[in-house]
Amino acid sequence: MSSNRRPSGKRRGAEVRAACWLARHPGFLATPTTIATSVAELGPTTTGGIAAGILAAGVAWRRIDPDSFHHHAAPRLRSVRRRWTRYHGYAWRRNLDACDLTVQDRRTGAWLTPRVVRVFSPTPSIDVIKVKMVRGQSVRTWQEQQEALATALGAEVLAIERTKARLITITAVYGNPFADIVPAVEIPDEPDEVDLTAIELGDTEHGRPWTEPLLGTHWLISGATGSGKGGLLWNPLRAMGPMIREGLVRIWAIDPKGGMETEQGRPLFYRYATSADVEYDEDGDEIRNPMLELIAAFRDAMKQRQEELRRESKRKVTISRDTPLDVLMIDELAMLTALGGRSLTVQVNRLLAEIMTQGRAAGYSVVAYLQEPTKDIVPVRDLFTVRICLRTTSASYVDMVLGDNARLRGALADEIPVTEDYAGIGYRVAEKSRVPIRVRAGHVTDDDIAELVATCTPDNGTGGVVVPFAA
Numbered sequence: 001m002s003s004n005r006r007p008s009g010k011r012r013g014a015e016v017r018a019a020c021w022l023a024r025h026p027g028f029l030a031t032p033t034t035i036a037t038s039v040a041e042l043g044p045t046t047t048g049g050i051a052a053g054i055l056a057a058g059v060a061w062r063r064i065d066p067d068s069f070h071h072h073a074a075p076r077l078r079s080v081r082r083r084w085t086r087y088h089g090y091a092w093r094r095n096l097d098a099c100d101l102t103v104q105d106r107r108t109g110a111w112l113t114p115r116v117v118r119v120f121s122p123t124p125s126i127d128v129i130k131v132k133m134v135r136g137q138s139v140r141t142w143q144e145q146q147e148a149l150a151t152a153l154g155a156e157v158l159a160i161e162r163t164k165a166r167l168i169t170i171t172a173v174y175g176n177p178f179a180d181i182v183p184a185v186e187i188p189d190e191p192d193e194v195d196l197t198a199i200e201l202g203d204t205e206h207g208r209p210w211t212e213p214l215l216g217t218h219w220l221i222s223g224a225t226g227s228g229k230g231g232l233l234w235n236p237l238r239a240m241g242p243m244i245r246e247g248l249v250r251i252w253a254i255d256p257k258g259g260m261e262t263e264q265g266r267p268l269f270y271r272y273a274t275s276a277d278v279e280y281d282e283d284g285d286e287i288r289n290p291m292l293e294l295i296a297a298f299r300d301a302m303k304q305r306q307e308e309l310r311r312e313s314k315r316k317v318t319i320s321r322d323t324p325l326d327v328l329m330i331d332e333l334a335m336l337t338a339l340g341g342r343s344l345t346v347q348v349n350r351l352l353a354e355i356m357t358q359g360r361a362a363g364y365s366v367v368a369y370l371q372e373p374t375k376d377i378v379p380v381r382d383l384f385t386v387r388i389c390l391r392t393t394s395a396s397y398v399d400m401v402l403g404d405n406a407r408l409r410g411a412l413a414d415e416i417p418v419t420e421d422y423a424g425i426g427y428r429v430a431e432k433s434r435v436p437i438r439v440r441a442g443h444v445t446d447d448d449i450a451e452l453v454a455t456c457t458p459d460n461g462t463g464g465v466v467v468p469f470a471a
């Protein structure tokens with residue numbers, strides 16, 4: 001039965017409110033109680049020793065295994081600290097007051113302050129704050145004050161969305177953790193220094209190396225024009241340089257934008273095709289498309305490798321000169337999967353679906369770059385296992401690349417400013433927790449590419465000879 005009762009106008013008693021508050025914050029009583037009990041039972045020296053031990057263990061954890069510390073402990077500690085410093089008490093109330101986000105109860109005259117229910121700070125620059133709105137407010141009330149609230153909180157950008165009845169989620173991004181350009185990743189000296197399960201691409205916002213696995217995965221890199229996708233093409237090549245040189249990794253490169261972006265690296269590639277190689281008849285109809293031929297040849301090579309593995313009763317490839325990691329890199333995938341002629345797009349989508357569903361165990365990976373990640377542009381989108389989102393032109397693209405609710409959890413890629421200061425900055429999400437992390441690709445200059453070509457050109461490369469169509 002729905003209640004039509006109007007609010008009584010009476011506030012709950014102070015003791016009831018205090019009890020409710022304590023029920024919501026059990027740690028507030030539990031912590032001093034535990035300390036007091038420990039002091040009474042074990043004595044102050046032992047209690048102090050335990051506390052120092054816990055602190056020392058935390059410091060040691062951070063020093064010995066910073067990645068796992070940043071993944072597991074730091075977000076929790078940071079969330080608690082921020083909850084009580086940024087989003088609590090007088091500071092929180094004053095900020096909301098300044099933005100007209102507190103509401104006066106007409107009957108009691110009391111000022112009602114929207115309550116922070118939960119704070120999660122996955123990284124030092126991202127806070128996700130769940131707030132319970134007070135009566136009379138809607139998500140629109142908050143969205144209208146979005147800019148004022150960002151200023152009051154000192155955040156660079158905010159996103160506000162309704163997540164449940166009366167609950168909103170505010171995602172706040174603070175500052176730019178990448179004040180300096182990240183240099184291009186180093187080219188290792190020898191192949192055994194390359195880890196194909198951790199290819200370095202740049203830095204995370206924790207100041208740690210940003211790595212992604214390539215063996216057994218397919219990468220999708222999405223970003224608007226000028227967002228810095230080039231860095232994510234050249235850094236992995238630099239990181240794998242010695243393996244390319246020794247024929248342990250073979251790059252099959254396709255550039256549907258005519259080769260402007262990739263021409264400089266041509267000697268590195270095992271196979272290479274660009275839109276400039278497409279042949280037309282006198283009527284302008286396409287008679288030969290080497291880019292399609294290259295994808296078909298990649299698929300055929302994968303089939304052959306699968307057959308060899310089957311004959312040897314192996315489930316997975318071991319990377320060697322005879323069975324290298326074959327990587328198909330496609331700059332601007334949309335040109336082949338949506339924007340080409342109908343026959344081309346149908347064939348490319350079919351081939352890619354086949355390669356991406358079967359290629360991983362055989363050592364065949366696809367790395368694709370694109371600007372618009374919608375399903376009609378890239379029907380094979382869901383087959384990519386590693387996804388990176390640089391600056392996007394639409395808020396909806398973020399979840400398309402990084403998965404449901406990635407934007408709400410902090411990946412505000414559509415809010416990355418359109419300036420070169422922010423080029424190469426984007427988001428990735430942690431596999432298990434789905435927590436977004438800000439990353440920046442290393443900045444690869446023409447000299448860095450020239451160094452790569454000079455030191456890592458393989459002797460088995462065809463220098464761009466296009467293989468015949470064997471589909």
Ligand SMILES: Nc1ncnc2c1ncn2[C@@H]1O[C@H](COP(=O)(O)OP(=O)(O)OP(=O)(O)O)[C@@H](O)[C@H]1O
Pocket residue numbers: 181182223224225226227228229230231261420423424425440441442443444
């Ligand atoms: N990681 C980076 N750090 C600093 N600056 C970068 C970085 N990556 C790219 N830039 C700069 O940003 C500009 C655009 O980069 P880039 O050409 O790689 O963008 P893009 O996403 O490939 O664009 P398009 O889709 O138009 O080819 C370049 O001038 C480049 O120098």
